Amino acid sequence: MNLDLSPDDERFRQEVRSYFETGYPQDILAKVRNGQRLTKADLRASEQALSAKGWLAPGWPEAYGGPGWTVTQRFIFDEELERVGAPNVSPMGLLYVAPVIMAFGTQAQKDRWLPDILASRVFWAQGYSEPGAGSDLASLRTAAVLDGDHYVVNGEKTWTSLGHHAEWIFCLVRTQTTERKQEGITFLCIDMATPGVQVTPIISIDGGHSLNRVSLQDVRVPVENRIGEEGRGWTYARHLLSHERTSYAHVAAKRRQMESLKAASAAAPWGDLLESQGGLRRRFAEVEIGLTALEMTTYRALAPLSSGQAPGDEASILKIHATETAQAITELFVNLAGDYGEPYFENRFREDWRAGLEDIPAFAAPGVAEYFQTRAQTIYGGTNEIQRNIIARQLGL
Template sequence: MDLSLPPELEHFRNEVREFFATDYPADLIAKVREGILLNRDDHVRNQQALASRGWLATNWPRDHGGPGWDAARRYVFEEEADRAGIPTIMPMAIIYVAPVIYTFGTDAQKRRWLPDILASRTLWAQGYSEPESGSDLASLSMSAVRDGDDYVLNGSKIWTSYAQWADWIFCLVRTSREKAKQAGISFLCAEMNSPGITIHPIISIDGVHHLNRIDFENVRVPVDQRIGEEGKGWHYATFLLQGERLSYAHVARKREAMKLLHRMARDTPADGWGTLADDPNFAARMAHCDITIDLLDIAVMRALTAGQDVPAAEVSSLKIVATEAAQQIDELFVDLAGTAGLPFPDRTTPGWTATMPLTPRFGPVSMASYLFQRAETIFGGATEVQKNIVWRSLGG
């Protein structure tokens, strides 16, 4: 595959690079570099800054407000965004539910939801996992019983990221009981301020609140907030998960992390060796990550070029490689940090490093990232589920 770029794409790359260097909010990049946890307003400002240039919904077609980019232009943009170190956009609305809305929703639903999503006037949460379902999403049991022009929802969703900030939630719910677990599931959207919805925070081991359990008790949702046909929710969920799994790649971000890791390894003493970079075991692990990123780079470009025609097994393979590579990189940082990774400071405000002047900043940040990345091989479909998809594609 020829990965060289034509002149017009190099011009676009320079345009994007200049935007992040001069017009994008510098304080947001500084917060990311300092390891400060972003709040809701930070995320909204990030997304609105991108939207001001028409660069937020990079996966949307032009007809629905996106830039209508081809795979190469989208790839260049995402590479420069990762290289600049801007915050990751909150994917639940832009990347996950919006394509379902503009592909399967009614015209009224598109008019109602897409403009507010694009302007970041509303944030969304994803209601998929349930307390008793584990990785078997098709076994979900949250019920939605039809009552006139409404559905009445009862049940719980769990591991719901940033539900405490969300205005809406899209849920997979069971509207009927069928022999096949995947049948009888529908795709509903509910306002988070609906009576009967209760959010229970789940605080991570490092004190961070981004996960939640949500209880639904006799929550009434109008039928016109169902996307697509009743009982066809599994089809829409599968469509959504294709885009979600591909979004984990972040090749350029991984490259930048490895550049930093190589520099730090050359400056870190190691028992029996000059530095960690001279330690054959550590050096081999770094080389393995470098090679994996190169292979992932080519595979992602191929998948983006295929668009909706990319085979599900290929997306699953990419999801496995991308998430395991992220974990391996974080493991290297944690090994490099040593005891500096033990503290769990409050990273919600600037200057948090002043509370521990003898601890290098990257230590607590690396450990927090390591702990969070443990979930990457679970959410969006566990690695074991992805391997089953690949296996079935091979005739298993």
């Protein structure tokens, strides 16, 4: 594998780096550096700045408004975005449902939804998991009954990321009960403003609100909002999940975390634990080695994209390694914080969120909050146990 960049790619990297240093909204970067949570308005401002530059959808084909970048340029862009600390795009619209609409939607659906996604005028949510149907997604029970030119949908979706921000949600619903549970599932797009849709917050262990429960009671969804054929939603879901599981790597963001960890250790009032504690230093080195392996795995998982193919089941390997590496990094922050890791402030929207915590090292509160939030990574998107089963099946085990 040749990892050397061409002169053109090096010039491209400098162009992207210069934009994030001077053209991108600096107030958003300041919030990230201060450990503050970003609001919906912040996320939209970030995405619309990238959209105005033509850089919001690096993976989209040019025919749909993508920039026409190579796989290498897309990787460089992601690296530079994460290196500076800019927020990643909300993936549900841009990375998850858009490829499904492009591959299986009608022209009318493409014209209706893709421009709003590309301009970040509309946020989407993903309605997959249900109570009792998380990792075993095919056991979902949300039902859609055809009534004239509408489906009437009843059920409940849970763990819906950023559902409180979304104007639309794409859902897997059961339109037929079959012996093979993967059959009889249909892919519907639902306007969140439709009567009968109710969003209830789920406050997670880090004190944040990113998850939700979405109840659907007699929700009438036009048939024209169905993607593809009735009963083939599982096929479309597999297409989406392959894209979802390759979006977890965030290698540059993880390297930035490791650099922050080293800086925090060097500046800690109790002394540099990475220098004084051999066990912590050894664990840091192990995580760095794992991060390099993750980077190589990412290159392999993304290679099919260069020939226009969707990622394959090797995305399961990437999902496991990326999420476990993320957890390992945040565990290092907790180890470094020690007793200061206990009192962390839950609401970090305000500029003065550190008020009252002046005696606590600046990295401790956001680092510990991130530790708690990262616990979910090995669960969502298909638990890592499920990913190991996928790998085992591919090996014939």
